[in-house]
Amino acid sequence: MKLHEFQAKRIFARYGVPIPKGEVANTATQAREIAQSLGKPVVIKSQVLVGGRGKAGGIKLARTPDEAEAIADQILGMNIKGYTVKRVLVDEAADIQKELYLGLVIDRERRRVVMMASSEGGVDIEEVAATKPEAIHTTVIDPFLGMRSYQAIGLASGINLPKHLFRPFTQIALSLYQAFLGSDAELAEINPLVIQGDGSLLAVDGKMVLDDNALFRHPKLEEMRDLDEEDPAETEARVNGLSYVKLDGEIGCMVNGAGLAMATMDIVKHYGGEPANFLDIGGGARAEKVAAALRIILSDPNVKAVLVNIFGGITRCDEVARGLLTAIDEVKPNVPFVIRLVGTNEKEGRAILAEANFPTATTLAQAAQMAVAAARGETL
């Protein structure tokens, strides 16, 4: 789960990372009031869950409360990469002398949390990694020992930070690590971490991605989820315990198991079709879950045919067949279906479908070809 900048920075601040004074505004008038009370130049920052806000014109400096109101009015409602700006963060403007990068990620290959620092802040770290890899310094964190001070000092020295900043930098690095652990994050980034004119360090921008699998132990963080920023179909999928990703094709796919769901998309493409989605109904899918899956697939107007591919291990085919019939009865779809059920209780499952006159396939290749044909309007 991605957090907004203001949410990430508030979490960082709670763990001791210095952030600019500021507040969130939903209207231009509120933005003016915040600027007024801060009594200094401010930065108006759109709060949407995509990168490149600055380039899109979603981050601007305002010297006076009047300007703050005018700029907020401009930014609110703006469309940034498909996301409508519904709020802005009004932050006291920093006195930027230099921009650094400080971030924590999970390194899959090393199976460790890794902290990265760079003297090249304020730009996308992946860009720095590609163009100037020597500017990125990393330290690998032992899960039993946690992040240690010497590791932070090693980073500070590596990026040639002025020595009088080693101590505050170490403090920020350790705080960021605690914020990362305490929130079960997959990514926590301060970019830029700014050296100000008075020599202090300030986390001007923040980004955080949380581990969805760990949200059960962070109900307060889960409440931060911004449903406005999520595709409604993806929201419904999540609420129903389904995994769904919308794509651009015309063949809706309902599959059990992530690997098989991907392979099903791939084989649709192999036989000349385009998959409309990834959807994994997971293990032990019951009727209600299957019905929800079907509603989600059919909410996409591009879908011209649906391919159901169930290989039963945990998921029992008769359950799936009953679920399908219940769902079809409820949703009354007007697109053709191709259904393939194999595995645990497959005979019972197929019998249930045959009784209801649904075309079934035995192999995946056959099912995919039938679905592609059906989407083209050919009769099965």
Next chain:
Amino acid sequence: MSILVDNNTRLIVQGLTGREGQFHAAQMQAYGTNIVAGVTPGKGGQETLGVPVFDTVREAKEAADANASIIYVPARFAADAILEAADAGIDLVVCITEGIPVLDMITVRAYIDQTSTRLIGPNCPGVISPGQAKVGIMPGNIHIPGPVGVVSRSGTLTYEAVAALSGRGIGQSTVVGIGGDPVIGTKFVDVLALFEADPDTKAIVMIGEIGGNDEERAAEFIREHVSKPVVGFIAGRTAPPGKRMGHAGAIISGGRGAAADKVAALESVGVPVANHPDEIAELIAERLN
């Protein structure tokens, strides 16, 4: 004969008294797996499916002389269950549970690496040596004994490949689901090494997917250390970048982990990569002849 599990496997079921645990334990028993004990904290002293239940893995292991364990406990307790099994000295721990927080798995894996325990999973279908033992949730009836070792990051996609093999009369030595999480106990290279050393495995199927670079590592390993024919499959050729495709580990991020790179890595070391699951069996059949 096989790798990891066989007729000598003496299995503990952690979470035996739960709904899923009980369902799959019954299926494993029906397949012939020797389940010697169950573990559910607070339910020690009971009996389920004719098997004694203990409060701790240590008690179960001592009383029943177990050498393997399978875990069906919910995600929030699963990391603890793995550590308990490793701490009790179980040789092989198979964790079926999906949804364990990744920071938990980093700690678990770091601990496991200091012990002699081998962990398979989590978020996997388990391990089966057809005709000998099934330690997992796969449908046993699609498997037949034979010469092909299968290793895979997915569950149902593996069943698909196995069914295609069996459909052509090609049996399997052992089928290992290593799991779809970013941090797992046993990787492709570990299983490839076991298959290479197993005299009864004549050919290997490796089923990967988008995310991470374990397939690329496996390709390097195959070039250096595997003499047996290997056939590959990579799921997610149509997956968009930046989106998690069901499995926690199946995501193309920062330009890394795309299917095309994995296919290229495998092909560069002479491993043919199937376009769809049925083709896996065709390619294996050609190589066995």
